[in-house]
Amino acid sequence: ISAALGMAVGRDLKGERNKVIAVIGDGSMTGGVAFEGLNQAGHLNKDLIVILNDNEMSIAENVGALSNFLSRTITNEFVHKIKKDIESFLEGLDSFGKGALKATKRAEESLKGIFTPGMLFEAFGFEYIGPIDGHNLQQLQMTFEKIKNFDDAVLIHVLTKKGNGYPPAEKNPALFHGVGAFEQATGRVNKSRGTAATYTAVFGDTLCKLAADDESIVAITAAMPDGTGLGRFATEFPQRFFDVGIAEQHAVTFAAGLAAEGLKPVFAIYSSFLQRGYDQLLHDVCLQNLPVVFAIDRAGVVGNDGPTHHGVFDLSYLRLIPDLTVMAPKDENELQHMLASAIHYNRPTTIRYPRGSGSGVPLDQIPAVLPYGKGELLRQAGEGGTIIAIGNMVAPALTAAEILSAAGIEVAVVNARFIKPLDREMILPLAANGRIFTVEDNVLQGGLGTALLELLEEEGLPLAAVTRLGYPDRYIEQGEQQELYERYGLTPAGIAASVMSALS
Numbered sequence: 001i002s003a004a005l006g007m008a009v010g011r012d013l014k015g016e017r018n019k020v021i022a023v024i025g026d027g028s029m030t031g032g033v034a035f036e037g038l039n040q041a042g043h044l045n046k047d048l049i050v051i052l053n054d055n056e057m058s059i060a061e062n063v064g065a066l067s068n069f070l071s072r073t074i075t076n077e078f079v080h081k082i083k084k085d086i087e088s089f090l091e092g093l094d095s096f097g098k099g100a101l102k103a104t105k106r107a108e109e110s111l112k113g114i115f116t117p118g119m120l121f122e123a124f125g126f127e128y129i130g131p132i133d134g135h136n137l138q139q140l141q142m143t144f145e146k147i148k149n150f151d152d153a154v155l156i157h158v159l160t161k162k163g164n165g166y167p168p169a170e171k172n173p174a175l176f177h178g179v180g181a182f183e184q185a186t187g188r189v190n191k192s193r194g195t196a197a198t199y200t201a202v203f204g205d206t207l208c209k210l211a212a213d214d215e216s217i218v219a220i221t222a223a224m225p226d227g228t229g230l231g232r233f234a235t236e237f238p239q240r241f242f243d244v245g246i247a248e249q250h251a252v253t254f255a256a257g258l259a260a261e262g263l264k265p266v267f268a269i270y271s272s273f274l275q276r277g278y279d280q281l282l283h284d285v286c287l288q289n290l291p292v293v294f295a296i297d298r299a300g301v302v303g304n305d306g307p308t309h310h311g312v313f314d315l316s317y318l319r320l321i322p323d324l325t326v327m328a329p330k331d332e333n334e335l336q337h338m339l340a341s342a343i344h345y346n347r348p349t350t351i352r353y354p355r356g357s358g359s360g361v362p363l364d365q366i367p368a369v370l371p372y373g374k375g376e377l378l379r380q381a382g383e384g385g386t387i388i389a390i391g392n393m394v395a396p397a398l399t400a401a402e403i404l405s406a407a408g409i410e411v412a413v414v415n416a417r418f419i420k421p422l423d424r425e426m427i428l429p430l431a432a433n434g435r436i437f438t439v440e441d442n443v444l445q446g447g448l449g450t451a452l453l454e455l456l457e458e459e460g461l462p463l464a465a466v467t468r469l470g471y472p473d474r475y476i477e478q479g480e481q482q483e484l485y486e487r488y489g490l491t492p493a494g495i496a497a498s499v500m501s502a503l504s
Contacts (some may be wrong), residue, residue, distance in 0.1 A: 042125025271311025
């Protein structure tokens with residue numbers, strides 16, 4: 001809405017004539033930026049059309065007072081019938097005449113406000129039209145024909161059904177929100193993933209295990225209970241589960257309030273969506289040093305969702321925040337230990353982990369607390385230097401070390417675990433005795449490699465002996481995870497090749 005308003009203002013300033021139309025889903029109307037745009041658009045009253053696609057779904061079912069308000073609709077036929085009946089009755093009472101009919105018109109507007117959400121948008125200064133059937137193309141065409149010559153701000157409320165016309169999608173719209181290959185006849189989704197549990201599932205199961213023993217643990221999601229693995233938590237602990245809708249800024253500050261009251265909030269969110277609540281993370285959580293845990297799913301490249309969903313910036317934008325702990329597990333077993341640790345540390349803490357299956361390692365029965373700020377030396381030092389990897393890059397780094405060993409080059413491998421704070425006691429001796437290679441599923445600017453360079457500069461150690469592997473300074477294109485790892489040299493073979501090239 002804000003972008004459309006900017007385009008409409010730009011059009012008018014240039015003296016051009018065209019129509020600007022913004023299409024927004026009802027799920028997005030739970031976010032404050034939508035209302036900021038509506039507020040300014042109604043004030044300026046520009047020639048602008050906003051289409052509200054209302055299917056009562058964002059990804060999971062919409063929640064909140066606004067969703068209930070939008071759902072409180074009544075058919076145009078019903079309103080029309082009441083209107084006609086009252087008018088016919090009053091026309092038969094000659095003594096009342098035109099004055100009574102004018103009063104009826106006012107009553108009609110009041111009735112409209114009671115039974116439809118139009119009053120809300122008209123209060124913003126929009127001409128409200130609807131609700132209308134979004135699957136009736138003839139009705140849609142007639143509506144647009146009627147309003148195409150309007151020169152005021154107009155909102156068209158369109159009712160649709162997610163998955164309309166395909167029964168499997170109608171029955172399970174959340175499953176078909178973002179879907180790969182599936183069988184058309186049955187709707188069965190063909191998941192080509194491995195047999196290992198996903199990071200998301202391990203997170204959800206571990207949180208339930210911890211919450212069963214600690215009643216102060218509460219969970220928050222921004223309209224994605226299933227996508228973030230909180231579906232089971234919502235079922236087992238409904239009073240401690242909060243779905244705030246697509247409202248990440250509110251979610252972060254809401255978590256801060258819970259923490260201020262002594263609870264232990266865990267906010268599960270995709271990496272790219274946490275960017276929306278960055279200011280709240282800075283000021284409402286970290287400035288007050290409140291113990292909120294952020295479980296950051298879909299960190300790193302995520303595959304075919306592309307640049308809008310790649311979580312390749314979080315290590316960089318989180319690392320600069322004072323008092324914030326930043327962790328990433330090497331596998332799904334370490335994830336459950338990090339979750340237990342994050343809750344135990346009693347400070348603002350983030351855990352970032354990738355989309356998809358883990359490596360299939362056995363899961364310890366009892367999550368343990370990890371030593372704070374300590375990495376893990378997985379392979380002893382060699383004359384070839386040290387590979388310091390974080391998160392899901394640890395496994396390919398270990399395999400790369402085996403490739404190098406077969407070629408006569410021995411390197412140490414470190415699982416950083418923490419990017420903030422870095423394990424200075426482990427890293428500095430390794431850096432003083434050989435070349436360092438950092439590997440991260442993140443952009444190079446501001447990430448693990450940058451953190452290491454800053455550490456070495458503080459200690460007066462040579463910076464030229466550092467090679468950083470990660471993503472370049474651009475938006476990473478769409479592609480399968482493995483495809484992108486290969487393209488940017490983050491596979492075992494790619495890491496080994498970079499080490500050989502640097503050493504030569």
